[in-house]
Amino acid sequence: xxxxxxxxxxxxxxxxxxxxxxxxxxxxxxxxxxxxxxxxxxxxxxxxxxxxxxxxxxxxxxxxxxxxxxxxxxxxxxxxxxxxxxxxxxxxxxxxxxxxxxxxxxxxxxxxxxxxxxxxxxxxxxxxxxxxxxxxxxxxxxxxxxxxxxxxxxxxxxxxxxxxxxxxxxxxxxxxxxxxxxxxxxxxxxxxxxxxxxxxxxxxxxxxxxxxxxxxxxxxxxxxxxxxxxxxxxxxxxxxxxxxxxxxxxxxxxxxxxxxxxxxxxxxxxxxxxxxxxxxxxxxxxxxxxxxxxxxxxxxxxxxxxxxxxxxxxxxxxxxxxxxxxxxxxxxxxxxxxxxxxxxxxxxxxxxxxxxxxxxxxxxxxxxxxxxxxxxxxxxxxxxxxxxxxxxxxxxxxxxxxxxxxxxxxxxxxxxxxxxxxxxxxxxxxxxxxxxxxxxxxxxxxxxxxxxxxxxxxxxxxxxxxxxxxxxxxxxxxxxxxxxxxxxxxxxxxxxxxxxxxxxxxxxxxxxxxxxxxxxxxxxxxxxxxxxxxxxxxxxxxxxxxxxxxxxxxxxxxxxxxxxxxxxxxxxxxxxxxxxxxxxxxxxxxxxxxxxxxxxxxxxxxxxxxxxxxxxxxxxxxxxxxxxxxxxxxxxxxxxxxxxxxxxxxxxxxxxxxxxxxxxxxxxxxxxxxxxxxxxxxxxxxxxxxxxxxxxxxxxxxxxxxxxxxxxxxxxxxxxxxxxxxxxxxxxxxxxxxxxxxxxxxxxxxxxxx
Amino acid sequence: xxxxxxxxxxxxxxxxxxxxxxxxxxxxxxxxxxxxxxxxxxxxxxxxxxxxxxxxxxxxxxxxxxxxxxxxxxxxxxxxxxxxxxxxxxxxxxxxxxxxxxxxxxxxxxxxxxxxxxxxxxxxxxxxxxxxxxxxxxxxxxxxxxxxxxxxxxxxxxxxxxxxxxxxxxxxxxxxxxxxxxxxxxxxxxxx
Numbered sequence: 001x002x003x004x005x006x007x008x009x010x011x012x013x014x015x016x017x018x019x020x021x022x023x024x025x026x027x028x029x030x031x032x033x034x035x036x037x038x039x040x041x042x043x044x045x046x047x048x049x050x051x052x053x054x055x056x057x058x059x060x061x062x063x064x065x066x067x068x069x070x071x072x073x074x075x076x077x078x079x080x081x082x083x084x085x086x087x088x089x090x091x092x093x094x095x096x097x098x099x100x101x102x103x104x105x106x107x108x109x110x111x112x113x114x115x116x117x118x119x120x121x122x123x124x125x126x127x128x129x130x131x132x133x134x135x136x137x138x139x140x141x142x143x144x145x146x147x148x149x150x151x152x153x154x155x156x157x158x159x160x161x162x163x164x165x166x167x168x169x170x171x172x173x174x175x176x177x178x179x180x181x182x183x184x185x186x187x188x189x190x191x192x193x194x195x196x197x198x199x200x201x202x203x204x205x206x207x208x209x210x211x212x213x214x215x216x217x218x219x220x221x222x223x224x225x226x227x228x229x230x231x232x233x234x235x236x237x238x239x240x241x242x243x244x245x246x247x248x249x250x251x252x253x254x255x256x257x258x259x260x261x262x263x264x265x266x267x268x269x270x271x272x273x274x275x276x277x278x279x280x281x282x283x284x285x286x287x288x289x290x291x292x293x294x295x296x297x298x299x300x301x302x303x304x305x306x307x308x309x310x311x312x313x314x315x316x317x318x319x320x321x322x323x324x325x326x327x328x329x330x331x332x333x334x335x336x337x338x339x340x341x342x343x344x345x346x347x348x349x350x351x352x353x354x355x356x357x358x359x360x361x362x363x364x365x366x367x368x369x370x371x372x373x374x375x376x377x378x379x380x381x382x383x384x385x386x387x388x389x390x391x392x393x394x395x396x397x398x399x400x401x402x403x404x405x406x407x408x409x410x411x412x413x414x415x416x417x418x419x420x421x422x423x424x425x426x427x428x429x430x431x432x433x434x435x436x437x438x439x440x441x442x443x444x445x446x447x448x449x450x451x452x453x454x455x456x457x458x459x460x461x462x463x464x465x466x467x468x469x470x471x472x473x474x475x476x477x478x479x480x481x482x483x484x485x486x487x488x489x490x491x492x493x494x495x496x497x498x499x500x501x502x503x504x505x506x507x508x509x510x511x512x513x514x515x516x517x518x519x520x521x522x523x524x525x526x527x528x529x530x531x532x533x534x535x536x537x538x539x540x541x542x543x544x545x546x547x548x549x550x551x552x553x554x555x556x557x558x559x560x561x562x563x564x565x566x567x568x569x570x571x572x573x574x575x576x577x578x579x580x581x582x583x584x585x586x587x588x589x590x591x592x593x594x595x596x597x598x599x600x601x602x603x604x605x606x607x608x609x610x611x612x613x614x615x616x617x618x619x620x621x622x623x624x625x626x627x628x629x630x631x632x633x634x635x636x637x638x639x640x641x642x643x644x645x646x647x648x649x650x651x652x653x654x655x656x657x658x659x660x661x662x663x664x665x666x667x668x669x670x671x672x673x674x675x676x677x678x679x680x681x682x683x684x685x686x687x688x689x690x691x692x693x694x695x696x697x698x699x700x701x702x703x704x705x706x707x708x709x710x711x712x713x714x715x716x717x718x719x720x721x722x723x724x725x726x727x728x729x730x731x732x733x734x735x736x737x738x739x740x741x742x743x744x745x746x747x748x749x750x751x752x753x754x
Numbered sequence: 755x756x757x758x759x760x761x762x763x764x765x766x767x768x769x770x771x772x773x774x775x776x777x778x779x780x781x782x783x784x785x786x787x788x789x790x791x792x793x794x795x796x797x798x799x800x801x802x803x804x805x806x807x808x809x810x811x812x813x814x815x816x817x818x819x820x821x822x823x824x825x826x827x828x829x830x831x832x833x834x835x836x837x838x839x840x841x842x843x844x845x846x847x848x849x850x851x852x853x854x855x856x857x858x859x860x861x862x863x864x865x866x867x868x869x870x871x872x873x874x875x876x877x878x879x880x881x882x883x884x885x886x887x888x889x890x891x892x893x894x895x896x897x898x899x900x901x902x903x904x905x906x907x908x909x910x911x912x913x914x915x916x917x918x919x920x921x922x923x924x925x926x927x928x929x930x931x932x933x934x935x936x937x938x939x940x941x942x943x944x945x946x
Contacts (some may be wrong), residue, residue, distance in 0.1 A: 037780070040894055051895050053773040056780060188769050192897045200767050200898060208944050216802055218769050221811035224944040228807035353946040638771050650779065654772050654787075663806060674798065694801040695809045 006031065012041045012572055014504045014512040015055045016497050017641045018119040018450075022193045023506035024051045025573050026058075028498060028517040035059055035498060035517055043510065043573050050193040053651070054641055060648045061496050062521070066480050068493040069522035078468060081486040088523065091490060092537045098473040099538075102444045109424045110444040112138040112431065116145075116451025117642065120504040121497075121514065123551035124527035126413035127544070128449060131531050132423035133416040134540045138443065141735060144427040145457050148737035149373030152730045153382030156600045157611075159590035163386055165397045166587075167366045172508050176202040177365040179357055182211045183385050184234060184372025188218030189638040194507045195367065196222075210354060212237065214372070214741070215635055215703060216696045227354065228698055229344040231631045231741050232375035232616030238384025239613055240340020241355040242391060243332040250359020252393030256310055259587055260390055260596040262325030263289045263308035265297065265316065271604040273593075274321050287593060290314050290323065297321075324599030328387070331610050343613065343621070345698065364394040371635075375742040376617035376727055383600075383611040390596045397587055408505055409558040416543055427735030428457065432724050436466045445473040449494075449527055452643040454484040455710055458722035458738045461685055477530055480647060483710040483717075493524040500526030503552045503569075509576045511561070513552075513569035606729050616742045617725060620700070628682050628744035630666065630702050634718055637705035646709045658708040661694040662747060663701065670747060677714065677750040680704070680721065682743070687716025688750050702747060706740070714750070721745055758822070758907040759841035759879065760934030761890070762916045763815055766941050767900035770800065770813035777895035778817075781880065786866035788877040789817040789892060812940060815901075817892075818843060818864050818877035819925060819933030829859035834874070841906075841934050842879035850874055861929040906934055 009030045014023055025041035038058055040051035071091035076082025086094075099111055113132045118125035132139045143151060154163040171177065172194075180202055187195035200222060203209050211223035214231045229237055245251055256262040265274040265288045276286035279297050286299035289308035297316045298304055310325035322330075337355075341348035358364060366389050373382050389395050415422045426434055426443070434443040454463055468474070468487055476488035485491050499521060502514040520526065525533070528551050532544035544550070549566060556564055564574055591597045603609050620626035639655040640646050660680055662672065672678055678691040680702065689704070697703050710717040722743050726736040774789045782788065794812040795803040802809035824843045827835045834850035837843050852872035857865045865876045880890035884903070893901045904913035913936070916922060920938035 039891075047899075049894065050897070051773070051777075052897055053771055053776040056773065056776050056895060189771075192769060192771060196769060197897070197899060204766075208946075210946065216806060216809050216811075218771075218811065221802070222766075222769070225946045226807055226809075350946065357946055650776065654775065661801075692798060692801065694798070695804060695806040696802050698806045 008036070011515055011517045013498065013515045013517055014120065014573075015051075015058065016118070016120040016502060016504055016514055017054060017644060018117040019052075019191060019641050021120065021506045021508065022050070022052065022191055023120040023504050023512065024055050024193060025049070025512060026051065026055060030517060033518055035062065041572070044575050048507070048510070050197070052192055053638065054645050057645065057648050057650050058496070058498065060650055061479065061645070062498050064480070064647070066647065067522065067524070068478055068480060068485075068491060069524070070493060071523065072491045074489045078474075078487045078489070079464070081481055083491060088525075088533060091492060092534055094490060095475060095534060096537045098445060102472055106442055106444050108135050108137045110138070110442050111135070112140045112426065112443045112446045114140040114142065114428065114431070114446055114448045114451055114453060116142050116449070116453075116456075118450055119641075120506045121502045122408065122505060122555050123502050123548060124450070126410070126555060127528040127531040127551055129413040129423070130416045130543060131535055131540065133414065134535070134543060135538065136421055136423060138424040138426055140426050140428055140431050140446070142428050142451060143737075144429040144735045145738050146374050146740055147370050148427065148730060148735045149375070149378030149739075150370050150382050152379035152733045152737065153373065153386070155734055156379065156603065157383045157386045157390075157591070157597050159597075163368070163382065166395045167368060167386070167389060169397050171198060171202070171365045171367065174198065174201070176205050176207050177363040178207065179361045179364045180207050180209045181354075181358070181364065181366045182209065182213075182219055182223070183366060183368045184213060184381070185367060185369035186213065186215070186217040186219045186371065186636060187367070187369070188222065190369070190636045192638070199367075214633060214698075214701060217635070218638075225350065225354070227346045227350055229346050230619075230621045230698070231633055231701060232377065232381070232619045233344040233613070233621060234372050234381035235377065235384035235611050236335060236340050236343040236613040237346060237351070238381075238388050238611060239332050239335035240337050240344070240351045241358065241388050242328070243335050243340070244337060244352050244355030245359045245388070245391060246329050246332055248356065248359060250356065251391045253310065254306065255393035255395075256325060256391060257305050257308050259395065260325075260598050261287070261593045262310050262323060262328070262391075262598050263305070264300070264324050264593065264599065265290060265314065265321040266324050266327055266599060268320040268322060271609060273324075273599075273601050274316060274319070278319065279316060288316070290321075328391075328598050328610055331612065335613070358388065358392050358394070364389075364392065366394065371741065374737065374740045375619065376725070376739045377614045378737060378739070379727075379730055379733065380608060380611050380614065386596070387598055387611050390598060395587070395596065408555050408561070410555070412554045427731075429724060429726055429736045429738055430731070432462070432467060435470050444471065445475075446471055447475040448484060448488070449477045452482045452484045454487060455482060455643050455717065456706070456719065458719055458740065459684060459724045460710070460717060460720040462724060477527060482643070492530055493522060494530065495520045495524045495526045499524065500528070501548045501552065503555050510573040511564055511569065511576065512573045513566060515570060516548075603729065606732075608729060617739065618723065618744045619742045620744050626744060628746045630700060630745050630747060632680065632721055632743040632745040633701060633703050633741040634706040635703050637707060640705075640707040643707045643709060646707055646712065658689045658704060658713055659692040660689055660747065661692050661697050661703040663697050663699045664693050664695065665699040666702070666747070667691065667693045670749065672747070672749055678747050679750045680745050680747050682721055682745045684723065685716055685720035687718065687720050688714040691747070702745065755907050757840040757905045758934060759884065759904070760820055760906045760913060760936065761879075761893075762902040762913045762922060762936045762938060764900045764902070764916065764920070764938040765812060765814065766938060767898040768813045768815060769898045770811065771897045773895050773897045774815055774892040774901065777891050778877070781891035782878070784866075784875050785868045785870060786875065788864070788866070788875070789815050791815045814937065816862065816864055816925075817935065818879075819862055819931065819935045820879055822932035822934065823930060825859040825861065825929075825931060826856035826865060829855040831855060838881070842881050842884075844878045844881055845874060845876060847871070847873050861926050861931065906936075
């Protein structure tokens with residue numbers, strides 16, 4: 001080789017770990033063909049240079065001695081992890097043979113692709129969508145494994161998958177508010193760089209920070225005020241806040257009239273919105289308001305919106321009607337601060353103080369994420385939060401297209417052949433029933449990629465006893481023999497992120513190239529190349545010609561990314577184009593009414609047209625009244641990204657084993673001391689681990705951070721305890737979520753042999 | 755006046771993430787952790803003090819203080835520990851016989867014994883980096899951007915400014931060691 005082995009070359013890449021939006025730029029130091037060091041890479045703006053403890057430890061994944069090195073087929077029973085080395089060619093032949101025979105019997109849609117979190121990666125996800133589209137098989141959406149509750153709520157109130165751009169777009173542009181309310185999220189551990197740093201920058205610049213959460217987190221520790229509430233009671237808090245806001249007339253009437261459906265008249269008899277046809281207007285479906293100037297019902301027009309009444313009761317041709325806002329106001333009458341305090345556990349004075357602050361502060365930003373929406377009514381929790389932001393007028397948008405800052409060209413993946421049908425779609429929680437009961441149609445084979453399904457999804461015993469046995473064929477692409485991989489029939493070795501190229505559309509306001517630093521180790525391949533190899537055998541090879549590079553070109557091929565390509569991105573992160581002078585995206589909502597829907601007509605029959613408070617389905621928020629008196633929640637740990645990094649020795653040295661955090665009052669009542677081994681259990685199962693007495697959780701709540709591998713517990717695991725109950729409203733709106741933070745348990749001292 | 759290189763660690767911005775610990779170990783290929791993040795006022799790491807919900811977290815990354823009057827240097831019989839003129843207290847591995855007198859002398863408990871090599875090890879303020887004009891690795895890897903490096907003798911340096919404006923303090927001042935590692939305490943809360 002001509003390269004001097006001692007010479008160190010540096011290659012800029014990006015970490016796509018599933019913290020996703022942090023997407024740290026990484027500078028890899030390469031000596032010969034070995035990466036010897038990773039360090040944070042520069043960004044156009046110096047302050048954005050960053051890395052985290054996991055990113056720093058990535059070489060421990062790439063060079064881990066437990067890496068899967070070649071394709072393997074199962075030779076023992078599922079779960080025994082007995083495998084035999086095979087060649088890629090053999091692996092592909094086995095897959096094609098199984099897929100074809102299953103497709104012959106049940107159709108291609110009985111073959112599903114279960115794609116977990118691709119993190120900041122794009123083409124590794126896109127490649128699977130493309131093959132699913134070509135074969136018209138089933139794409140199993142993974143939103144439902146914890147991340148569907150928030151989209152359900154956001155779709156209802158804002159008409160978008162995510163509420164982020166409306167709530168904190170400006171914050172990400174370093175436009176600091178006077179008051180920042182972090183609600184139900186812990187960016188201090190889950191997004192330390194993209195968000196937590198900004199929170200501290202804002203605080204340094206004078207922003208007052210309030211954190212609302214069920215745990216005293218790292219983020220809460222930096223707050224000026226912490227509101228600790230019981231899990232799943234967020235909408236009661238929101239109603240309590242609005243009660244004070246309405247009582248004191250702190251709401252922003254102009255904003256409500258202009259941007260929400262608060263002025264829309266609602267029929268008292270049906271709960272439906274009054275329409276043009278009801279008052280003989282020629283536009284049968286127009287929305288009707290009560291115009292104050294003429295004291296009469298009128299179809300909503302641009303010119304009369306500011307004279308719309310938002311309160312009162314009106315008689316319209318003998319039909320009693322009220323503006324939607326009036327109904328919301330009446331609902332909040334049931335939640336004076338004392339009542340909200342009783343339900344949520346938050347001090348009533350704090351509720352009053354926060355409400356007054358929200359109503360009298362000019363510039364407020366709400367930051368939120370998924371955690372608090374992992375309860376049965378998590379979608380309503382989100383709507384409650386967004387309602388508070390909306391009635392006080394603290395909704396704005398400063399970047400478009402939802403979550404992704406740039407518009408990416410997903411078309412070639414979502415619909416590989418434009419004039420042909422594409423893949424079928426199933427939510428991951430709907431997958432349970434499809435596999436177990438064949439409804440709405442049978443699923444017989446599953447391909448899992450970047451997902452540790454058994455470890456991370458609800459109700460372990462159900463998966464083992466009812467789900468896996470119904471599957472004729474299971475493929476898993478993986479780096480390691482994870483708890484899930486043990487149950488696969490075929491295991492395919494995949495590259496670590498330093499061994500392949502991908503396009504990374506984060507962190508806002510940048511896009512980056514994840515550049516291959518070294519050739520794939522052993523016989524591993526990137527997901528794109530794994531799919532390309534399979535496609536070749538299935539007769540779709542042409543659609544994957546050019547491999548990773550071609551896929552990247554496909555995804556960047558969009559007018560919003562002109563000039564952004566592999567060549568230009570190879571030099572470093574690129575800043576997305578600035579908005580035009582004075583630019584601000586107009587407030588647009590893709591709801592049926594094109595307004596913020598404080599009142600959701602689509603949910604009248606479900607009794608959820610308003611952001612009502614409905615108790616959690618399992619979490620025993622009232623002490624002493626249930627068989628299992630403790631609410632079990634799963635926070636995130638900075639030592640892992642979900643179940644990634646769980647097997648990294650350097651991190652295990654700092655955080656060696658799972659612990660259950662329990663409040664001192666609950667511990668004392670159960671005679672539990674610090675470091676005791678305890679069993680956490682409910683009717684479904686039990687898990688045994690070390691106890692940590694901690695005031696980070698309130699009485700009645702226990703926390704085990706998610707992501708530990710099953711074999712790292714003395715017995716059981718977090719998802720032995722969780723349930724697969726489907727919320728039918730979420731099922732109707734979008735897809736049902738797994739309610740990992742809505743679980744009841746009891747904790748006892750562990751006794752050997754019991 | 756000569757330089758006095760040192761660090762300022764801002765507790766207001768420290769999120770206790772341990773990235774400094776991980777970064778340092780990788781950069782220096784050490785056996786132990788030369789920086790360890792302590793959770794203050796509690797016996798268990800990462801548990802808050804107080805009673806829920808009136809609780810707090812306060813983290814304190816601890817490392818060699820690069821003292822102006824380093825007791826470890828005085829205690830070392832072998833010239834394995836040297837106080838550099840520009841501030842860092844460095845150890846010279848080949849001069850160390852593993853006697854551990856320095857460990858006994860250090861009031862901060864930040865010198866580690868490396869059993870494999872029968873030597874001590876500790877933070878060298880990344881002299882291999884700062885001598886090339888680049889910052890210590892913990893500084894550039896700190897998630898909270900809470901660690902500042904600079905010349906404490908230069909009143910205009912960021913470190914000096916931080917100490918002046920934020921009531922910077924040293925650990926165990928009564929030991930008379932005059933550390934070159936300063937801490938800025940958390941700011942008082944602006945409650946609702």
